[in-house]
Amino acid sequence: MSNQEFVVLGQDGPDGCCPGLLTAPLAEEQAVELAKVFKALGDPVRLRLLSMIASRAGGEVCVCDLTPAFDLSQPTISHHLKLLKQAGLIASERRGTWVYYRLLPEMTDRLAGILTRPAGQPLPEPAEAPS
Amino acid sequence: MSNQEFVVLGQDGPDGCCPGLLTAPLAEEQAVELAKVFKALGDPVRLRLLSMIASRAGGEVCVCDLTPAFDLSQPTISHHLKLLKQAGLIASERRGTWVYYRLLPEMTDRLAGILTRPAGQPLPEPAEAPS
Numbered sequence: 442m443s444n445q446e447f448v449v450l451g452q453d454g455p456d457g458c459c460p461g462l463l464t465a466p467l468a469e470e471q472a473v474e475l476a477k478v479f480k481a482l483g484d485p486v487r488l489r490l491l492s493m494i495a496s497r498a499g500g501e502v503c504v505c506d507l508t509p510a511f512d513l514s515q516p517t518i519s520h521h522l523k524l525l526k527q528a529g530l531i532a533s534e535r536r537g538t539w540v541y542y543r544l545l546p547e548m549t550d551r552l553a554g555i556l557t558r559p560a561g562q563p564l565p566e567p568a569e570a571p572s
Numbered sequence: 573m574s575n576q577e578f579v580v581l582g583q584d585g586p587d588g589c590c591p592g593l594l595t596a597p598l599a600e601e602q603a604v605e606l607a608k609v610f611k612a613l614g615d616p617v618r619l620r621l622l623s624m625i626a627s628r629a630g631g632e633v634c635v636c637d638l639t640p641a642f643d644l645s646q647p648t649i650s651h652h653l654k655l656l657k658q659a660g661l662i663a664s665e666r667r668g669t670w671v672y673y674r675l676l677p678e679m680t681d682r683l684a685g686i687l688t689r690p691a692g693q694p695l696p697e698p699a700e701a702p703s
Contacts, residue, residue, distance in 0.1 A: 462619065462622060462623045462626065462680070463623065463626040463627060463675070463677075463680060464626075464627050465623065465627045466620065466623050466624045466627055466641075467619055467620050467623040469616065469620065472616035472617075472619040472620045472623075473616045475616075475619055476613070476614050476615050476616040476618075476619050477614075479610050479611075479613035479614040479619070480610075480611070480614030480615070481614075482607070482610035482613075482614070483607050483608075483610040483611030483612075483613070483614040484607050484611070485600065485603035485604045485606075485607040486603075487607075488593065488598055488603040488606055488607050488610070489597065489598050489600065489603045491593060492593050492594065492596065492597050492598040492603075493597045495593065495594040495595075496594060496595050496596045496597055510597075544594070546594075546689060549593070549594060549687045549688075549689070550687075550688075550689070552683075552687050553684045553685075553687035553688045554684075556680045556681075556683050556684035556687070557680075557681075557684045558677060558680070558681070
């Protein structure tokens with residue numbers, strides 16, 4: 442699945458951004474798509490890979506610089522990177538021998554927006570707090 | 573695991589908030605803890621439950637109002653709610669016959685912060701863009 446084919450989440454709001462997980466019940470189809478992205482983030486190796494890619498000065502990282510940080514085989518690292526890519530979180534480009542990865546900040550921006558409470562929304566209080 | 577025991581993520585920054593997934597490579601231990609929360613979000617039923625709880629006027633929902641929205645058994649719904657609770661995303665309170673659930677917005681706020689780019693950080697550009 443290319444990045445272009447990935448279903449873009451969170452564009453249903455009045456301003457074209459972030460209908461929000463916290464503002465209205467998610468539609469089933471939207472929940473299925475969104476869960477795939479969170480599932481991709483639900484693994485420590487993938488989170489570390491994503492943070493290494495996202496925080497790299499210059500914006501991209503050679504796979505040859507990622508693998509040595511883990512006690513895992515190259516195919517295992519490549520599999521984790523593939524899942525991050527399928528989730529729309531990173532993009533890759535082969536140049537010569539190596540593949541280079543970079544963050545797709547549109548997706549992390551979108552997740553951040555989805556998880557952000559609408560401005561002015563107070564912390565919910567229980568309807569009947571125990572006295 | 574009670575909510576009190578849950579390891580609080582993202583409090584290492586200079587302002588006490590959000591060291592960020594995008595600003596520096598995650599430590600292994602931090603990645604393990606954070607992955608548990610994202611894994612809890614990586615399921616469509618749990619995302620729908622969370623959105624139903626978070627968006628409810630009054631701030632809490634009886635489990636008896638959640639179950640009818642799904643073609644799933646009460647024990648299955650309860651299991652999903654338990655995983656959201658263990659991840660620190662919701663809290664529950666039993667009152668009489670029913671259990672009531674409410675969002676713990678501190679955790680969603682924290683995830684939003686972790687996924688937010690530092691102010692002024694440009695979109696990364698590949699070091700060598702193809703011509």
